[in-house]
Amino acid sequence: MIPPDTTSKEQSDMSTAGGLPSEPPQAPPQASKAASAEKTGHAVKLKNLNAYYGGQHAIKSVTIDFPPNEVTALIGPSGSGKSTVVRCINRMHEEIPGARAEGSVTLDELDIYDPNVDVTAVRRLIGMVFQKPNPFPTMSIFDNVAAGLRLTGTKSSDLKELVHRSLVSVGLWDEVKDRLNEPGIGLSGGQQQRLCIARTVAIEPEVILMDEPASALDPISTLKIEELVDELKERYTIVIVTHNMQQAARVANSTVFMLEGEVIEHDETNKIFTNPNDERTERYVTGKFG
């Protein structure tokens, strides 16, 4: 069952799409699970999801099952609705003025849109990584990772170990262990993105949404993120939006092709790229449009 309301200013800042969070976290009560705990993934299901921006019907009766412990890629041309779908999964879509969603989104048995569900808790269970790395600008590397943990009431005596584990899990520890008190924004773009992923995994979400997490990064940093995604799926259910079809082919178990707000095809990644059922998918993956 979803925990009680723990709404905070800092978390609502994080829910503003792509924006830099502006203030340090404030501390609501909520027990944190140990970051070391072995996790199994959780299923996310969208059923007849419709999303609107004012009068614009952006997402049209989308039904997708995201299996546990798998990476599902969302591909499709710009404007096809990939980001909107992802933002509906952790209820960030409704933060945009005039935007609303209808239909069903479930995390295991939990109805994400149940009026009794606490939105902040949903966003804790369903973490998000954005295209542009967005470390808290005024915080050190350590505090960036600790921020979410503090927010969820982790004892300060446990922080060091949990921050350490999170940084190890994103392959960043060796690169930053001697500069933990330096600003997070002093890191390279690729390091900042791994720092943001460390911040996300530190609070042990069940699902991680990634909206083009590597599109602003150089090829080596991109490769590191892809390797990391592959490791993270052992513990999390991952949804990744990407414009890069090679990336989808490398990281995703299954791939969803979207066009004009609709799901055209969802199948095993290999099938989507080599033998899709729909002619529009075939034309897209072979670069004929988009």
Ligand code: ADP
């Ligand atoms: P994608 O991620 O595939 O590029 P989006 O989900 O961003 O697609 O966009 C889907 C549709 O919704 C597009 O027509 C886009 O113009 C519209 N849209 C996206 N964000 C907004 C917004 N904040 N306000 C109004 N319309 C939006």
